[in-house]
Amino acid sequence: MITSLFFFVRLVAAWFLTLFLVVVATSELFGGDPQWFILTPCAAILALVIVSAFSHLRRVRLIAGTVNASALSNRQRRQVEVPFEAGEAFDLLAAAIRELPGIEEVHSARDSLQVRAKLQRIDPYGGRHRYNPMRWFGAIRNQILATVTPGDG
Numbered sequence: 001m002i003t004s005l006f007f008f009v010r011l012v013a014a015w016f017l018t019l020f021l022v023v024v025a026t027s028e029l030f031g032g033d034p035q036w037f038i039l040t041p042c043a044a045i046l047a048l049v050i051v052s053a054f055s056h057l058r059r060v061r062l063i064a065g066t067v068n069a070s071a072l073s074n075r076q077r078r079q080v081e082v083p084f085e086a087g088e089a090f091d092l093l094a095a096a097i098r099e100l101p102g103i104e105e106v107h108s109a110r111d112s113l114q115v116r117a118k119l120q121r122i123d124p125y126g127g128r129h130r131y132n133p134m135r136w137f138g139a140i141r142n143q144i145l146a147t148v149t150p151g152d153g
Contacts, residue, residue, distance in 0.1 A: 086150040
């Protein structure tokens with residue numbers, strides 16, 4: 001609960017302060033009071049941020065089952081242990097990443113046991129939400145960084 005509240009307050013406060021600076025700067029340019037053609041889009045953007053923050057928290061809760069700092073972070077981390085030697089595990093990992101659907105670029109470095117790849121994002125809604133303003137600013141690719149760390153035995 002606290003993590004969700006902290007995420008929401010942090011996101012809304014950042015956007016509010018940014019939009020507040022825009023309103024103050026434009027009101028100084030136009031002299032005096034803030035104009036309606038500046039306040040209206042700023043209020044709409046802030047409302048969109050609030051709705052999308054609630055939506056994001058709900059999606060995270062549905063997918064992850066719980067809302068915590070690792071589920072809300074931008075970088076998702078997963079650790080998988082396999083009972084193979086480091087070289088064999090690296091070969092399996094590189095082959096598995098190359099076979100992912102929508103993979104675009106795969107760079108593997110055997111000396112550092114790392115694989116970097118770019119994966120085309122899929123549209124889960126089938127292109128119906130093409131005109132969603134929040135999708136205009138999003139990334140079009142996911143990035144994968146996989147590292148094989150040799151363990152004991």
